């Protein structure tokens with residue numbers, strides 16, 4: 575411990591958390607469990623699925639690639655815990671895209687309407703050269719959506735940048751008849767898997783939101 579004059583003890587062993595994400599939802603979900611990363615810096619990777627890649631495999635691979643991409647920007651001697659995630663919405667083996675246009679969002683909502691689908695999030699932690707991965711899987715049953723419900727939802731713009739063209743943390747929760755599995759996984763960061771990965775490396779770091 576280093577005791578600076580007049581300051582509280584600085585734990586030099588405290589790991590620093592780098593959240594490799596541009597998703598505000600992931601930052602909010604970490605805050606929900608009292609963790610504030612020292613740095614937020616997204617990875618810009620190609621998220622195109624490989625041929626015959628399953629949704630689970632895609633979520634896992636992209637989470638690893640996002641974390642690994644950030645590693646190349648960090649000086650060797652820095653002791654960072656890198657956290658990345660990737661969320662994939664799927665119907666059977668069909669992977670739904672992240673909605674960037676109204677047309678894409680509309681097509682997703684029509685596919686999801688009145689049926690079950692699954693949401694996979696890969697979570698990757700890289701620390702001291704070791705990568706650790708988990709994949710969470712949630713089954714979501716969506717009500718049948720009327721043309722008016724789809725139009726109203728599209729007008730909300732909530733779908734923009736969301737896998738599968740919907741945000742369960744928003745208005746779209748009104749469409750969800752049932753959910754089997756982690757809710758935070760659907761939003762984009764499964765908190766059970768994330769916190770168990772962090773516990774696995776004895777993570778004490780992160781500017782804890784609720785100071786001890």
Ligand SMILES: Cc1cn([C@H]2C[C@H](O)[C@@H](COP(=O)(O)OP(=O)(O)OP(=O)(O)O)O2)c(=O)[nH]c1=O
Nearest residue numbers: 595596597616660661736737741742760761762
């Ligand atoms: C299904 C669903 C997805 N999403 C969001 C979570 C993610 O931000 C996004 C899935 O795309 P991702 O590629 O996983 O994440 P991202 O591109 O937003 O951010 P980054 O890669 O920098 O981490 O969809 C919701 O916010 N709510 C939902 O209900």
